[in-house]
Amino acid sequence: MMAGKIVKIGLEIHVQLNTSSKMFCSCPTDFAAPANTSTCPVCLGWPGTLPSLNKNAVELGLQTALALRCRIQQVSQFDRKNYFYPDLPKGYQITQHFRPLGLDGEMNIKNRRIKINRVHLEEDAGKTVDQNGEALIDYNRAGIPLVEIVTGPDISSPEEAREFLKELRLLLLYGNISDCSMEEGSLRCDANISLAFTNSGNNGGRVELKNLNSFQALSRALQYEIERQTDILDRDGLISSETRGWEEQEQKTYFLRSKESGEDYRYFPDPDLPSLYLDEKEIKRVEEEVPESPASRIQRWQEDLGLEEEECRFLISRKDRAWLFEEVAFLTSPREVARWIKENLAGKKNLDRFPPQFLAETIKMVENGSLNSTQGKEVLELSFQQKKDPAEIVREKGWEQISQPEYIEDLVLQVLEENPEAVKDFLEGKERALRHLMGKAMERSRGQANPEMVRKELQKKLREQQRNE
Numbered sequence: 311m312m313a314g315k316i317v318k319i320g321l322e323i324h325v326q327l328n329t330s331s332k333m334f335c336s337c338p339t340d341f342a343a344p345a346n347t348s349t350c351p352v353c354l355g356w357p358g359t360l361p362s363l364n365k366n367a368v369e370l371g372l373q374t375a376l377a378l379r380c381r382i383q384q385v386s387q388f389d390r391k392n393y394f395y396p397d398l399p400k401g402y403q404i405t406q407h408f409r410p411l412g413l414d415g416e417m418n419i420k421n422r423r424i425k426i427n428r429v430h431l432e433e434d435a436g437k438t439v440d441q442n443g444e445a446l447i448d449y450n451r452a453g454i455p456l457v458e459i460v461t462g463p464d465i466s467s468p469e470e471a472r473e474f475l476k477e478l479r480l481l482l483l484y485g486n487i488s489d490c491s492m493e494e495g496s497l498r499c500d501a502n503i504s505l506a507f508t509n510s511g512n513n514g515g516r517v518e519l520k521n522l523n524s525f526q527a528l529s530r531a532l533q534y535e536i537e538r539q540t541d542i543l544d545r546d547g548l549i550s551s552e553t554r555g556w557e558e559q560e561q562k563t564y565f566l567r568s569k570e571s572g573e574d575y576r577y578f579p580d581p582d583l584p585s586l587y588l589d590e591k592e593i594k595r596v597e598e599e600v601p602e603s604p605a606s607r608i609q610r611w612q613e614d615l616g617l618e619e620e621e622c623r624f625l626i627s628r629k630d631r632a633w634l635f636e637e638v639a640f641l642t643s644p645r646e647v648a649r650w651i652k653e654n655l656a657g658k659k660n661l662d663r664f665p666p667q668f669l670a671e672t673i674k675m676v677e678n679g680s681l682n683s684t685q686g687k688e689v690l691e692l693s694f695q696q697k698k699d700p701a702e703i704v705r706e707k708g709w710e711q712i713s714q715p716e717y718i719e720d721l722v723l724q725v726l727e728e729n730p731e732a733v734k735d736f737l738e739g740k741e742r743a744l745r746h747l748m749g750k751a752m753e754r755s756r757g758q759a760n761p762e763m764v765r766k767e768l769q770k771k772l773r774e775q776q777r778n779e
């Protein structure tokens with residue numbers, strides 16, 4: 311192994327914006343639509359058609375740039391990136407090459423600052439589907455609004471790259487900017503990586519890795535490249551600048567093309583689209599509407615609700631989970647709520663469809679002693695599965711609390727009669743005998759007696775006996 315190795319990783323992330331229509335036409339953005347049904351002359355690039363910009367996409371792009379603390383360019387511009395490919399109907403892709411929407415931003419991961427070089431808007435290309443050896447083209451994706459986020463080469467390990475992508479995904483999810491589904495392709499990641507010796511100055515070229523479309527693919531491909539490049543540099547070999555793909559089956563990167571033969575995209579400003587002007591009022595308005603970021607939520611939960619960072623990280627890692635927590639946190643102790651969610655609802659999906667008051671009710675029943683914790687867990691499980699009020703489940707189970715004074719009195723009298731030893735202990739000043747009698751009473755009522763009433767009744771009867779002695 312070579313000593314003093316510096317790893318530099320940068321990421322390029324394409325994110326599908328949460329809009330109902332495409333970037334430059336009114337076609338819907340429905341992912342599940344049958345092939346080539348969400349198309350029109352504009353996104354199919356017919357001659358004579360003109361693009362018109364989607365205002366909502368601009369707002370979401372602006373929101374992204376603001377959330378990543380970029381300097382917003384009040385004048386940005388759309389350019390044509392020319393290349394010839396079957397799934398690109400116009401023969402060019404509209405992007406922001408020369409004047410992007412946002413520049414020089416940053417995002418923190420675990421107290422490390424990662425620079426964001428640029429944030430810009432662009433449209434997606436179509437999709438080539440391989441079917442029985444035939445290449446079929448689906449243009450539903452052509453013209454879908456994307457935002458591209460490019461980081462500086464500040465990331466120093468595959469773990470950090472994964473961490474960054476996770477944080478970014480949460481930021482975009484909480485901002486309602488994108489649904490960030492990597493399976494459906496609404497969050498796609500490319501990476502570039504270069505290695506350098508600190509002592510010998512032997513530096514490797516920059517290698518680009520394309521289509522790392524899962525957290526696992528991202529960290530494994532980077533790890534593979536570090537090993538491959540280290541091996542070459544150790545033998546005083548050269549690492550040329552090239553583009554590589556990721557072979558999921560074999561867990562290997564493979565050569566795609568060298569930089570020297572890289573395409574020339576012949577960028578130029580799109581003459582069909584005017585420059586994009588954003589006045590300060592507009593930027594201010596969007597800035598004020600940016601939803602609270604995950605990082606600020608974590609800080610708030612720690613400071614105002616007394617949660618530990620680890621508890622916050624667990625809650626924030628899923629949006630539905632964080633939502634449920636916030637809905638219930640104020641009804642009882644927030645840490646108790648966090649614990650209940652972690653212990654009982656961690657593996658559950660769609661927590662945002664579970665009525666929050668059901669969780670609150672269950673926790674309250676356990677806290678006031680009308681259910682023991684095992685019963686509480688069961689009630690919550692059933693309530694979640696059947697979307698049923700916990701009180702109803704308690705009734706069905708026959709776990710309702712009995713609070714009639716006559717019943718409690720009878721119960722206590724019986725327990726005192728059956729446990730003369732404990733009564734004697736108590737009268738001799740052994741306080742813990744009370745707890746023993748309490749346990750006996752709850753056992754006798756099969757947990758159904760109101761514990762607070764039982765305790766009061768026991769104390770009353772024992773005091774009476776004390777006076778009579």
Ligand SMILES: [Zn+2]
Pocket residue numbers: 332335336337348349350351352353354453
């Ligand atoms: Zn269209």
